[in-house]
Structures are given as structure tokens and as C-alpha cells.
Amino acid sequence: MTSPDDSEPRILLHAPTAGALIRARGNVANIAKNAPHRTVRIVVNSEAVAATLDAPDAAADALTWVCPNTLTKIGRTAPDPLTVLPEGAVLAIARLQREGWCYVRA
Secondary structure (H helix, E strand, O other): OOOOOOOOOOEEEEEOOHHHHHHHHHHHHHHHHHOOOOOEEEEEOOHHHHHHHHOOOHHHHOOEEEOHHHHHHHOOOOOOOOEEOOOOHHHHHHHHHHOOOEEEEO
16 A cells, blocks of 8 residues: 555554454455555554464555564564564554554554
């Protein structure tokens, strides 16, 4: 997905649970189909991290940012194409909102 102009917000889908991950992945598919020019990312933390690792989704995983704190807690690593955040998910979400991303809890 390419970067939108200023009138089209970047969408940040937060998935802290397995159910939220399913919804976020569905949202990504719908956005790709209906507004492919939009920039969208999924941030996973808590139980959604294990769900992400246990059930890969190539299309959505390329857009998924993973909480390093949860990875450490569960003793796992995130394979490509997942991206590990440089900070905990809560801090990253706050920073991304400050940078203009629109937060949506999946």
C-alpha cells in the first residue's frame, strides 16, 4: 500500500486478543479491496501475539507490528514478514497516534 495524502488517514488497528486479530485481519482485507491506496497496520500485543505466530496470514502479517514485550514474556520470536516494534505496543500506539495515525481497536 502506498502512502496516502494528508486527507486520507493512516489506519492503526490494535489487536490485543485472538478475536481482535481475526477482526483486524478481516479489516485489512476489506481495506485492501475497497481502498487499496490507504496505509494500514495491525499492532498486536498480549494474547494476539501467540495467535499471530500460531496462524500465519501472509498478506496481513506483512502489515503487522508485534510487541517485543509480549514476545519476551512468551519466549518466542517473530518470523518474517512480521515486524517487531522498537518499543512496547502501548508506547508505540501512543507515539503513532501523536504522529497522526488513526487508532481503531479491532
